Amino acid sequence: MKATLEAINRMQADGVIGEYAIGGAVGATLYLEPAATLDVDIFVTLPTAPGSLLLSLAPLYDYLKSRGGTVKDEHIVIGGWPVQFLPPKNELEREAVAESVPATVEGVTTWVMSAEHLVAIALCTGRSKDHIRILQFIEQDAVDRGKLQGILERHGLTPKWKRFERKYLEGTDE
């Protein structure tokens, strides 16, 4: 992972990507006990080409391939880890990148989404494994409930959260 993060930081220093933040299971690991995962989700802002409004991951892939990265399905393998680069697709994900927190892996500084943003994104994604992760955050008291409330309200997720609470935290649904 150290080599993976060093490559991503180098890519950022070279201006290929803007801000980035680790999300998904690896991001959640900053706050929870480690859970098996096969890849790393990196949410990344991309500079737009002059005169273009389109965002493209091609320069990022070209950069990494020229430095030994290998493409495997939707991932690019760097330092032994399959990495998926995800441009933020909504305001919540953009905010999660902008408000990410610094962390260190074997002396390498990196950026990880806040616990509250990870929970809000998991709520949005809504698969069974996302619900399990939210419950882990709650059970381990790893979220600031006030901060989470603010994020949910800002991004119109309060009704979805209420349904989640009824189903999983109060033991009733509807």
Added chain:
Amino acid sequence: MSKQEMRKRLAALSFSEKVKILEKLRDRSVALAASGLRQKSAEGTREKAEAGKGSKG
């Protein structure tokens, strides 16, 4: 140590230590997938289910 205490202890590790555990978990998953153990296990389960259907039906 209870399961809850173990989870708390794991959660309290540094990010570097937790990432090392993630790497071990990933390597184990990859090794299992490469050995075909998961596929064999799934096939075994399917065969048992089929056999079960046959004996009942």
